[in-house]
Amino acid sequence: MNEYRLVVCEKPSVARSIAAVLGAGKRGDGFLSGGGYLVSWCFGHLAELSDADAYDEKYGKWRREDLPILPESWQYTVARDKQKQMNTLRALMHRDDVYEVVNACDAGREGELIFRTAYNLNNCRKRVKRLWISSMEDAAILQGFDNLRDGAEYDNLYASALCRSKADWLVGINATRLFSVMYHRTLNVGRVVSPTLALLVQREAEINAFQPETFYTVHLDFNGFSAAGGRMKEQAEAERLAGDCNCKTAAVTSVVQTEKTEKAPALYDLTTLQRDANRLLGYTAQQTLDYLQSLYEKKLCTYPRTDSRYLTDDMEGGVNALALCCAGICGTEPPAAVCSGQVCSSKKVSDHHAVVPTMAAGETDLETLPAGEREILRLVSRQVLMAVSAPFVCLETEARLACGGNTFAAKGKTILNMGWRAYTEKGKQDNTTLPELSEGQSLPVSSCAVKEGRTTPPKHFTEDTLLSAMETAGKEDMPETAERRGLGTPATRAAVIEKLVATGFAERRKAKKAVRLVPTEAGVSLITVLPEQLQ
Structure with a gap:
């Protein structure tokens, strides 16, 4: 008798990709088979924690005297449109020729919960192995199956997911009912x-x-630069100072030059990418996640739901090739010197490394992708180029001048090394260089101006x-x-x-x-x- 490994994926599209790599090309009803594998899937969560009225009919009505509702034994409900697939998984798990079950749901807390719920509800007791990968590329899938882990290693991850799920239920059910009854209208309350x-x-x-406050500043213009005084509350006081300084001479009291270095930003985790995509592209957080998930399933990007901004140490050797790939995606040149080490730190990687394009993305015709996916892929690629670049280095100059009994400040910046900022929109900004100034120097004031400002709210x-x-x-x-x-x-x-x-x-x-x-x-x-x- 042939024996099979049953591979359970989170969704059909992922199952098809994994089945293709494993040689499981024969179609069945709710699964694929071949090469010693049966590959099936969930539709996200096949079962959810039951509503309150599943525990007692009286909970069908919202009454304060019934609270709190604290289940002693938790129940689950399978939606009608998902029942057939749950039955398929049950039948596959209990087949005599299935000797092992592989959890191939997304490698994260929620994926663990999705698999364990289906596994436990179907009363399966067969050995569990865990597929833990950060890329859907064929090589990554094969490597993952060559290095399957013991499912028990993820018991704590499952416990964490289950705890979160039950906490959401307890707060949501009890707090929503309490405040809705108290205020006679539906008030949805949630833990997050x-x-x-x-x-x-x-x-x-x-x-x-917020109450805005008006303030005034006096600006002195010299030949080629200007200096500003401190904020003043009274316009008359500012006008008097401007009058005292007009057509007079200002003395340079100090000139301080400081070399400033800005390290390259780290690679993207999901939240940082969502923030930049919202700020730069106007995408909502959900749109960015959806685009990224689609890129992941197309093997063009690594696992999206990560909270890490670094690669593992063993990936350092491939960073040069990754930078070249990203430069091609962005239609630009890679950094002259790729700083591989600064993006690799296994100590800073939790479940998954940072979001980066796969090598397959560099060989893809980007014009065939939907616009949103294309823009996200380019944004991720640009972040890689910045992250492996040299620091941005500039020389900041602050000069202080005395005039009319007050102190004025002028600031300038000279870029010494563009570094990672060469890949930003503001990377080619003009230097705001001050002229050569020295302590004790006297400068004629060519003109004065009083500018009005207002404090701004959050x-x-x-x-x-x-x-x-x-x-x-x-x-x-x-x-x-x-x-x-x-x-x-x-x-x-x-x-x-x-x-x-x-x-x-x-x-x-x-x-x-x-x-x-x-x-x-x-x-x-x-x-x-x-x-x-x-x-």
């Missing part, structure tokens, strides 16, 4: 959604409470800045030894933002070039009534 909404509401309150959140706030939320309140993950994970933050918009608690408002995220009246009302612990 509500604190994220609270960030938006707090920022809106800060903006509304800025509305964009998806870029909200993602950053979610990533660092609670950082100051956590001990140094704690694992800091902020609100949500790189894989879930986009969905949290979309849920806030879909449920009517937040909305996107276009303002000039940016799209703001602002709370709706319903969102403000919800946070107003929630206790601080749920915010």
Whole structure:
């Protein structure tokens, strides 16, 4: 009798790619077979934690006296449109000729939960191996199957995913019912959604409470450069100073030159890519994740849901080829010297290394890709080129001048080495070089001007800045030894933002070039009534 390994993937498209590499080309009903493998799939989560009324019919009505609802034994529900595939997996898992099951769901916390739920609900007891890969390239898949890991190594990852799932259920079910009953309208409360909404509401309150203040600065023009004084509250005082300095002479009291070095940025993790894609391309976090996921499944990009910004040490030898590939994708030249070591650090890599293009991407006709995928691939490639480049080096000059009894400052910058900034939009900015100045030098003031300014309120959140706030939320309140993950994970933050918009608690408002995220009246009302612990 032939024996088979059963490979369970997260979705059909991934299953087809893996089956093609393994030689499992024969089609069955809900699976593929061949080469000693059976390859099947889930449709994301085949089973979800059951609603409250599955535990007791009385929970079909929302009543305060029934709270809290705390299941003693957790139940799962399989959606009607997914039941057939769950039955297929059950039949495959219990086949006598299947000796081992390979978990080939996405190599992350959620993928672990998807597989284990199906495995456990189908009462499978066969040995489990784990496929853990960061690329869907054929070579990566083959290497992954040559190095399958014991499924038990990921028990803690599964426990983490299960804990997160149950915590979401407990907070969502109980808090939503409590506050909806208290305020006689549906108020959806979530473990991550509500604190994220609270960030938006707090920022809106800060903006509304802000009182702008007018200030004045005096600017002195010299031959070829200008110097500015400090802020003044009274216009009359600024006008008097301008009058005292007009057509007078200013004395240079100090000239300080400092060489500044800016290290190249790290490679992209998912959140940093989503932030840049929002700021530079206007994509939402969800759009960026969708484009990246599609590139991953097309073997053009590595695993998207990563929180690491480095490659592993053993990848250092391939960085030169990667940079050349990325230069081709961007239609530019690679750095004269590729600094491979600065992007490789195994100590800084968790489950997956940073997001980078695959070598296959360099051989792909980019014009055949949808515009969104093409732009994301170029953005990821540009980040690689910046990350492996030399530092940006400039000479900053600050001169202080005395005139009319006040001090004025002039700043200049001379670029010494463009380095990684050669790949940025502002990379070719003109030097703001000051003329040669020396302490004690006297300079005639050619003209004076008083300029009016106003202090500005905090800025509305964009998806870029909200993602950053979610990533660092609670950082100051956590001990140094704690694992800091902020609100949500790189894989879930986009969905949290979309849920806030879909449920009517937040909305996107276009303002000039940016799209703001602002709370709706319903969102403000919800946070107003929630206790601080749920915010």
